[in-house]
Amino acid sequence: MGNLNKEIRDGDHPDITEERLKSTFDTHKMAAQIYNSQRAADRRNEITSAVLKIPELQDIKPLPFLSREEKVEEAARKIGILSEHLYDLVNVNDGAELYHLNNVVIGGEGNPLALHGVMFIPVLQAQATDEQKKKWLYRAMKREIIGTYAQTEMGHGSNLRKLETTATYDKATEEFVLNSPTTTSMKWWPGNLGKSTNYAVVVATLIINEKDYGPHSFMVQLRDENTHKPLPNIEVGDIGPKMAYNATDNGFLKLNHLRIPRTNMLMKHVKVEKDGTYIKPPHAKMSYSAMVHVRAHMNNTMAYFLASSLTIAVRYSSIRRQGHINPKEPEVKVLEYQTQQHRLFPHIARAYAFSFAGAETVRLYEKVKKDMESGETELMADLHALTSGLKSVVTYLTMQGIEQARQSCGGHGYSMASYISEIYGIAIGGCTYEGENMVMLLQLARYLMKAAKAVKEGKKVEGLVGYLSAPDNRHSLIDRTPEKSYDTYLKTFEHIARQQIFRAFDKLEKMLTSGLPHSEAWNKCSVELTRASRLHTRLFIAQAFARRVHDVVDFHIKEALDDLLHLHLNYELLDVASYALEDGHLCGEQMNFIRSELYRSLGKIRPNAVSYVDAWELSDMELRSVLGRRDGHVYENLYKWAQNSSLNRTDVLPVFEKYLKPLMMSARKNSKL
Numbered sequence: 001m002g003n004l005n006k007e008i009r010d011g012d013h014p015d016i017t018e019e020r021l022k023s024t025f026d027t028h029k030m031a032a033q034i035y036n037s038q039r040a041a042d043r044r045n046e047i048t049s050a051v052l053k054i055p056e057l058q059d060i061k062p063l064p065f066l067s068r069e070e071k072v073e074e075a076a077r078k079i080g081i082l083s084e085h086l087y088d089l090v091n092v093n094d095g096a097e098l099y100h101l102n103n104v105v106i107g108g109e110g111n112p113l114a115l116h117g118v119m120f121i122p123v124l125q126a127q128a129t130d131e132q133k134k135k136w137l138y139r140a141m142k143r144e145i146i147g148t149y150a151q152t153e154m155g156h157g158s159n160l161r162k163l164e165t166t167a168t169y170d171k172a173t174e175e176f177v178l179n180s181p182t183t184t185s186m187k188w189w190p191g192n193l194g195k196s197t198n199y200a201v202v203v204a205t206l207i208i209n210e211k212d213y214g215p216h217s218f219m220v221q222l223r224d225e226n227t228h229k230p231l232p233n234i235e236v237g238d239i240g241p242k243m244a245y246n247a248t249d250n251g252f253l254k255l256n257h258l259r260i261p262r263t264n265m266l267m268k269h270v271k272v273e274k275d276g277t278y279i280k281p282p283h284a285k286m287s288y289s290a291m292v293h294v295r296a297h298m299n300n301t302m303a304y305f306l307a308s309s310l311t312i313a314v315r316y317s318s319i320r321r322q323g324h325i326n327p328k329e330p331e332v333k334v335l336e337y338q339t340q341q342h343r344l345f346p347h348i349a350r351a352y353a354f355s356f357a358g359a360e361t362v363r364l365y366e367k368v369k370k371d372m373e374s375g376e377t378e379l380m381a382d383l384h385a386l387t388s389g390l391k392s393v394v395t396y397l398t399m400q401g402i403e404q405a406r407q408s409c410g411g412h413g414y415s416m417a418s419y420i421s422e423i424y425g426i427a428i429g430g431c432t433y434e435g436e437n438m439v440m441l442l443q444l445a446r447y448l449m450k451a452a453k454a455v456k457e458g459k460k461v462e463g464l465v466g467y468l469s470a471p472d473n474r475h476s477l478i479d480r481t482p483e484k485s486y487d488t489y490l491k492t493f494e495h496i497a498r499q500q501i502f503r504a505f506d507k508l509e510k511m512l513t514s515g516l517p518h519s520e521a522w523n524k525c526s527v528e529l530t531r532a533s534r535l536h537t538r539l540f541i542a543q544a545f546a547r548r549v550h551d552v553v554d555f556h557i558k559e560a561l562d563d564l565l566h567l568h569l570n571y572e573l574l575d576v577a578s579y580a581l582e583d584g585h586l587c588g589e590q591m592n593f594i595r596s597e598l599y600r601s602l603g604k605i606r607p608n609a610v611s612y613v614d615a616w617e618l619s620d621m622e623l624r625s626v627l628g629r630r631d632g633h634v635y636e637n638l639y640k641w642a643q644n645s646s647l648n649r650t651d652v653l654p655v656f657e658k659y660l661k662p663l664m665m666s667a668r669k670n671s672k673l
């Protein structure tokens, strides 16, 4: 039998090998849990190995040393080479394989086809008629054309109903006239709109006979297919550098009375007839499908970003020695400090939890997508509520986890050699894009308030909110039942979410009864409402984690996941415990129990810490981090990495003669006077 941790190699830093030898589970079998099948986990490694054999696909130098222009060019160069090898490397119909290939070869900073795959193709798949698919989708899939999703404007992103771009139907010519009437109506932010794409699905307010029908999707050709020059009546460009994600050309677009054929409106579910008759879709929000597509997949991308940062931080913490626990013994690995464990391990548990919650969400999404094809829309509201809450909670907690990972690496965490700051910058975009987090929490709150109302009216609610009408214990049974049971924890989470949902509901009702208009009352309750949404979502995440552990068959994997789940439940409960203390559901004694279980959990996780992150099987090529190197040889490589700095090309920089020398000379002259 070989080593359980599959990352062990000769020549690795002994401190990291020591960690890996302690593993109680097979890291590749754990990868099968993370990536949802053994086959998917195998394929990731096969793809990585194949990529490593193609020299042109390697980074020309560490990405932090490239300028923005070089980053854009480098990503495009790799896309070109990848296209030649694509069919040998991956199954192009498998989104997970494509995602992995992108992460290994190009990384998270973006590429000219980022939005093409993430939104342009999905929106055509969901909203184009068969005829339109023939015209654009198949060409897009073959990459004959490159597209994006242009919805957000300079003045409006969250409130879609106030988009200023208009698509006015002209019955005489059977065309739509697309227009950006003001500066604020310019499309602003769409990924790859600036320089890479030649087509876009543009979301504009549909006007027929002066009547406003709200946001609809239109196919617009932006650039000549051969020269790539913008077509007449179109102004398009890059919006400039961002916090991170700078290999992507997020762009602006101004349309000046641009005429497009009637048949360029995406009409699978909604129609405008030649004579201007409007035929409604089966569900008013069907055209929002591309956003729901991304939101449904965000749990997994966030889990990936979080796991990447933790892989870097935990590996580094196992070779970084500083200070003593026992003064008579050598300096310890910083991973021995309880504070370091407390800083990192709960986030490892979250990364796993997000991945498991993500798998359930994608399953529901696939079902709804299939239903929608046949006009069935019943589950759309559930999916919208679930994905709205998850995208908000998961992006926010990921942000916290990545920042803790950075701080846990001390000074070197602040260097781009750790690469954590880039991962952070890319990940936190998710708090904003696909619906600003507060806005999306309030969307979920609408759904929760409806459910609460139904319960108050004596109706039984089911599914994701079923717990609202389930019996509740006045006091939590944590520490009060003989057997160790997650059920008592989950029931406590249920209680907390239920109480907060009804608290927000009662507050809202009271204001409404006092005569306040609904929108004002809603605004005055909105902090309470977002709290309710967060607690509901965190309950779902904990439940999804428990469901997965329950389903695992392999004993050692189950045991290792069980340890993580135990940590998760205790840590998360402490984080939200004030809600349960408020109404006496938990008492001080139980809080002590939860805290001591948490500390016990940290000790239990400790020997497997490196293996838990290794199980994500993130190669050095995709991590792009000196601190996170698989072999643990950080210090000599930090020194090598710094040699890339262009400041080191000469011993004396021109600024010395220009500014520093005169400054020092004049200071010396003055001191002689």
Ligand SMILES: CC(C)(COP(=O)(O)OP(=O)(O)OC[C@H]1O[C@@H](n2cnc3c(N)ncnc32)[C@H](O)[C@@H]1OP(=O)(O)O)[C@@H](O)C(=O)NCCC(=O)NCCSC(=O)CCCC(=O)O
Binding pocket: 118, 149, 151, 152, 157, 158, 159, 160, 161, 191, 285, 288, 289, 291, 292, 294, 380, 381, 384, 432, 433, 434, 435, 436, 439, 443, 446, 447
């Ligand atoms: C906030 C909302 C959802 C509000 O929708 P609205 O139509 O303006 O408001 P309303 O008429 O009051 O409707 C609310 C009602 O519509 C329902 N609803 C909303 N969306 C959906 C859905 N997808 N499925 C099913 N139902 C949906 C809501 O549940 C509400 O229902 P209710 O009235 O409570 O029964 C919308 O404006 C919105 O989605 N805003 C966020 C904009 C956004 O996400 N933009 C993303 C741009 S693309 C991007 O960022 C790409 C980045 C990707 C990358 O770089 O990787």
Ligand SMILES: Cc1cc2nc3c(=O)[nH]c(=O)nc-3n(C[C@H](O)[C@H](O)[C@H](O)COP(=O)(O)OP(=O)(O)OC[C@H]3O[C@@H](n4cnc5c(N)ncnc54)[C@H](O)[C@@H]3O)c2cc1C
Binding pocket: 115, 149, 150, 151, 152, 155, 156, 157, 158, 159, 188, 189, 190, 191, 245, 250, 429, 432, 433, 434, 435, 436, 437, 438, 439, 442
């Ligand atoms: C990296 C990145 C990539 C992007 N890619 C694309 C893309 O490809 N295509 C595209 O079309 N767009 C894209 N966007 C735009 C993005 O979708 C929007 O920025 C996002 O939806 C937020 O909208 P906003 O900018 O209007 O924020 P605002 O709504 O102006 O938010 C500002 C503040 O107002 C608050 N607020 C707004 N409305 C409400 C409300 N009703 N209740 C309570 N609070 C509220 C928010 O919570 C926030 O605190 C991208 C953005 C980023 C950062």
